[in-house]
Amino acid sequence: MGNDTSIAAAAAMAANYTLFETALPPLPEYTLEPQGDLLSWISDFWLSLVVPVVVYWILSLTFHAIDVADIFPQYRLHTPDEITKRNHATRYEVARDVILQQAIQVATGAVLALTEPPEMTGKVDYDIAVWATRIRLAQRALPTILGTLGLNTTAISKNLADSYPILAGAVAGGYYPFLTSATAEPVFAGWELKLAAAIYHILVPGVQFLVAIIILDTWQYFLHRLMHVNKWLYVHFHSRHHRLYVPYAYGALYNHPFEGFLLDTVGASLAFKATFMSLRQGIWFWSFSTIKTVDDHCGYSFPWDPLQLITSNNAAYHDIHHQHWGIKTNFAQPFFTFWDTLLNTKYTGTRSNKPSAFRKEADIAANKAAQAAEKDN
Ligand SMILES: [Zn+2]
Numbered sequence: 578m579g580n581d582t583s584i585a586a587a588a589a590m591a592a593n594y595t596l597f598e599t600a601l602p603p604l605p606e607y608t609l610e611p612q613g614d615l616l617s618w619i620s621d622f623w624l625s626l627v628v629p630v631v632v633y634w635i636l637s638l639t640f641h642a643i644d645v646a647d648i649f650p651q652y653r654l655h656t657p658d659e660i661t662k663r664n665h666a667t668r669y670e671v672a673r674d675v676i677l678q679q680a681i682q683v684a685t686g687a688v689l690a691l692t693e694p695p696e697m698t699g700k701v702d703y704d705i706a707v708w709a710t711r712i713r714l715a716q717r718a719l720p721t722i723l724g725t726l727g728l729n730t731t732a733i734s735k736n737l738a739d740s741y742p743i744l745a746g747a748v749a750g751g752y753y754p755f756l757t758s759a760t761a762e763p764v765f766a767g768w769e770l771k772l773a774a775a776i777y778h779i780l781v782p783g784v785q786f787l788v789a790i791i792i793l794d795t796w797q798y799f800l801h802r803l804m805h806v807n808k809w810l811y812v813h814f815h816s817r818h819h820r821l822y823v824p825y826a827y828g829a830l831y832n833h834p835f836e837g838f839l840l841d842t843v844g845a846s847l848a849f850k851a852t853f854m855s856l857r858q859g860i861w862f863w864s865f866s867t868i869k870t871v872d873d874h875c876g877y878s879f880p881w882d883p884l885q886l887i888t889s890n891n892a893a894y895h896d897i898h899h900q901h902w903g904i905k906t907n908f909a910q911p912f913f914t915f916w917d918t919l920l921n922t923k924y925t926g927t928r929s930n931k932p933s934a935f936r937k938e939a940d941i942a943a944n945k946a947a948q949a950a951e952k953d954n
């Protein structure tokens with residue numbers, strides 16, 4: 578763009594703007610171009626399919642190494658003995674079914690990525706300017722709002738005009754007649770553009786992630802609970818995941834393939850589509866959900882694991898659901914516990930799954946045994 582006619586049009590518009598002090602800064606022109614790939618050696622399409630799988634195995638095999646080498650016995654939720662004795666699936670069966678679920682996940686992800694419109698770039702400045710325009714228009718309400726508080730914004734603005742002209746302009750309702758470009762067009766104040774950029778780069782993606790998390794949590798809670806309420810569904814599908822009474826990291830996606838598809842793959846895809854994420858945002862979201870579910874099954878309650886600290890839905894919480902005495906509680910997964918709280922399905926028993934409590938119990942038992950042995954002597 579940027580030919581002679583558009584320059585002439587811009588000049589004509591600029592001339593008009595000077596006539597109205599309420600004129601808004603013009604939006605920049607933009608040219609859309611297809612977005613290049615994030616990495617030179619792999620397309621974004623393949624990246625979106627591969628990263629969640631790679632992340633799953635890197636993280637879960639790290640936990641596996643910690644388990645096998647027994648590096649943190651003090652943080653274990655169960656003894657290594659329990660893993661072999663109480664689980665009703667072999668490690669081979671678990672790994673095999675996880676790989677099958679991931680194959681289905683990759684195939685679904687491919688369909689999803691192919692139905693996305695091609696990613697374009699070149700519109701960032703324009704989109705930020707749109708937010709800046711909204712910020713400018715929101716300021717128009719300030720005199721009325723402050724007026725209801727008994728403040729005379731015209732007087733305040735006049736007082737501020739010399740020392741704080743920008744603040745005076747905002748208080749007056751977003752009028753900055755002194756801010757103009759070289760061609761005398763109105764322009765945005767620096768703070769308006771900074772705030773607009775923060776909304777565009779941080780707030781909007783943050784809200785998308787939060788809404789996606791809520792959608793996935795909601796989807797999983799109700800289907801998971803249904804799987805426990807309906808005996809047929811439990812026996813045919815969900816009971817497979819519960820063969821692991823003592824969960825370990827790479828057993829996180831050990832499911833009947835149909836259940837894995839319905840709860841994990843469809844749930845995460847729905848959350849992605851409903852929040853209009855870009856494919857790159859999707860890579861983050863799917864990888865994060867994967868990391869969270871692996872962490873929830875890791876078998877350890879670490880005091881320094883950030884994922885176990887940000888929400889009370891963590892490995893200890895989900896471990897209760899894997900026990901025969903807690904299986905009818907703690908359905909919420911993978912991020913928050915609000916559905917369990919709202920619908921009264923949170924475990925309220927006395928059994929703590931914190932390793933500190935385990936150790937205390939073990940200490941008490943050891944003391945009792947020692948005392949009994951002393952008496953016998
Ligand atoms: Zn369950």
Ligand SMILES: [Zn+2]
Pocket residue numbers: 818824874895899
């Ligand atoms: Zn589980």
